[in-house]
Amino acid sequence: MIIAHNGEWLSAMIGAECALMCIDNGNYIVVSRVGARIWELIAEPQDLSDICAQLCKEFDVAEDTCRNEVESFVMTLREEGAVTCSVPDA
16 A cells, blocks of 8 residues: 655644644644654655554564554544555556
């Protein structure tokens, strides 16, 4: 699954959290430090597996736990309209 930003979003670190705001409609989301790192990683479209591999290098997390958490986080971002998810061409 390829994950990418959807629309124009601004981001700013506020302490240990990151605030994301959509320029188009004013919606905003506050995410954790790990969520902010995922947001950085998908500045260019990224495969879910590549995101998880990078996070496993940076954080002390098991691969299966990481994948489950990233999938859940990405689905939340998708529901908010912040990202798109697509299946790469075979």
